[in-house]
Amino acid sequence: MVTVDEAKRRVLTHTRTLSAEKRTVLNAVGYVLSENVLAGFSLPSFRQSSMDGYAVLHTDIIHADVVLPIAGESKAGKAEKVSMKPGTAFRIFTGAPVPDGATAVVMQENTSVANGNVTIGEYPVPENKNLRNIGQQIREGDIALPSGTFISAGTAGFLKGLNIDEIPVFRKPKIGILVTGDELVKTGETLSHGQVYESNSSMLVAALKQEGITDVEIYYSEDDLSATVQSLLTLSERNDVVIATGGVSVGDYDYVGKALETIGAETIFYKIRQKPGKPLLFARTENTNFYALPGNPASSLVCYYEYVLPALRLMSGRKECFLPAYQLPISHAYSFRGERDEFLKAFVSNGKVTSLEGQESFALRSFAIANALIYLPVSQQTVQAGDMVEVHLLPF
Ligand SMILES: Nc1nc2c(c(=O)[nH]1)N[C@H]1C(S)=C(S)[C@@H](COP(=O)(O)OP(=O)(O)OC[C@H]3O[C@@H](n4cnc5c(N)ncnc54)[C@H](O)[C@@H]3O)O[C@H]1N2
Ligand code: MOO
Numbered sequence: 001m002v003t004v005d006e007a008k009r010r011v012l013t014h015t016r017t018l019s020a021e022k023r024t025v026l027n028a029v030g031y032v033l034s035e036n037v038l039a040g041f042s043l044p045s046f047r048q049s050s051m052d053g054y055a056v057l058h059t060d061i062i063h064a065d066v067v068l069p070i071a072g073e074s075k076a077g078k079a080e081k082v083s084m085k086p087g088t089a090f091r092i093f094t095g096a097p098v099p100d101g102a103t104a105v106v107m108q109e110n111t112s113v114a115n116g117n118v119t120i121g122e123y124p125v126p127e128n129k130n131l132r133n134i135g136q137q138i139r140e141g142d143i144a145l146p147s148g149t150f151i152s153a154g155t156a157g158f159l160k161g162l163n164i165d166e167i168p169v170f171r172k173p174k175i176g177i178l179v180t181g182d183e184l185v186k187t188g189e190t191l192s193h194g195q196v197y198e199s200n201s202s203m204l205v206a207a208l209k210q211e212g213i214t215d216v217e218i219y220y221s222e223d224d225l226s227a228t229v230q231s232l233l234t235l236s237e238r239n240d241v242v243i244a245t246g247g248v249s250v251g252d253y254d255y256v257g258k259a260l261e262t263i264g265a266e267t268i269f270y271k272i273r274q275k276p277g278k279p280l281l282f283a284r285t286e287n288t289n290f291y292a293l294p295g296n297p298a299s300s301l302v303c304y305y306e307y308v309l310p311a312l313r314l315m316s317g318r319k320e321c322f323l324p325a326y327q328l329p330i331s332h333a334y335s336f337r338g339e340r341d342e343f344l345k346a347f348v349s350n351g352k353v354t355s356l357e358g359q360e361s362f363a364l365r366s367f368a369i370a371n372a373l374i375y376l377p378v379s380q381q382t383v384q385a386g387d388m389v390e391v392h393l394l395p396f
Helices: 004-013 153-161 200-210 225-238 256-262 297-315
Strands: 020-024 053-056 066-074 089-092 104-107 111-114 117-120 143-145 166-170 175-180 216-221 241-245 266-270 281-284 289-293 325-329 341-349 352-355 372-376 388-393
Touching: 004 266, 004 281, 004 297, 053 066, 053 117, 143 153, 175 200, 175 225, 200 216, 200 241, 200 297, 216 225, 225 241, 225 256, 241 297, 256 266, 256 281, 256 289, 289 297, 297 341, 297 372, 325 352, 341 388, 352 372
Parallel strands: 066 089, 175 216, 175 241, 241 289
Antiparallel strands: 020 166, 053 089, 053 104, 066 117, 111 117, 266 281, 281 289, 325 388, 341 352, 341 372, 372 388
């Protein structure tokens, strides 16, 4: 049995980033850059106005209410280059090229127009006011985004603005899920006494989907050693990670641990001093990492979020791999006994966290509405309302 911290340390130590692949920017959202990306040109590539108004030479504005003749217009998207003489002004719009000779833009609201002249109601007008200069955002040849950048909507927009549509990213892991348990029945079939609907695989597929991992295949195995061995072997040949659910405890029909031993996987840890999710088993062969999750649904999902998700993120090149953790006040008193740290299904709202009804490891009802987990180490077995507790936010 290892501590929560030790289990997390071992996950970090035994997880490697996967190889890189090329993806179009839109298909790379949620991935991580595997190389620096350089700017092929400066942004902006020409001097632009950042306001609708009038382009002026700032040194012409020597007092309030200077009157200048309007010598022309520059609108966004016009191809020809325009220039402006001192002592004149140019009508200009947001994003339009600033005429050569102009050094500032006065916003429309600070001007008035009559008889082809504009009165500038602003004094002084500093040089470069309301101008975007060439390369102000980034210069040609500079690193636009460093290796390791997570591709978000903002990243996608920035890259597209640089005319970049294909980028190198770390690939995401291919996942094989192994479901074990003779009592499990697929949704839609009729339940006999003693049977339950199989839900862990859908829960895992949903969690993987939220992470942008869709290359997932599911095998079902009877509670039988050779069937479990065969499924694990096939899944490990075809995938980077195998996630098993169920059959990892000490019962006579719990074959996952024995099967992993049979295929020669090295156990990195088995059992964590936590509740729920104690019997998590992490093992590896040369090319595959195996996470055998406890069958109890809530235990399975807690283990997925706390240990498997971070590993999958690391494999995909992400550095911030654990759920975001914050210290928040708890809205009520809570205490527990025993030797295991606890993860409580919880809800964060208005800067406070509340643990939900139904913390048993077979019960998913609380998880179904949770947006966070409270982590209480054994050193914090009694908390009062208002005490600060560690909260891990679930992905949304
Ligand atoms: N003598 C001991 N018994 C148990 C221990 C222990 O230390 N000593 N640990 C308990 C803890 S803690 C957990 S957690 C469970 C883990 O058991 P398994 O991983 O072997 O899981 P199963 O026995 O296969 O199933 C447990 C429970 O979950 C239901 N289940 C399983 N798979 C699914 C699925 N895919 N979809 C829906 N529900 C599923 C299953 O029907 C059982 O009710 O062991 C304790 N026992
Ligand atoms: O660890 Mo088990 O998940 O406590 O029921």
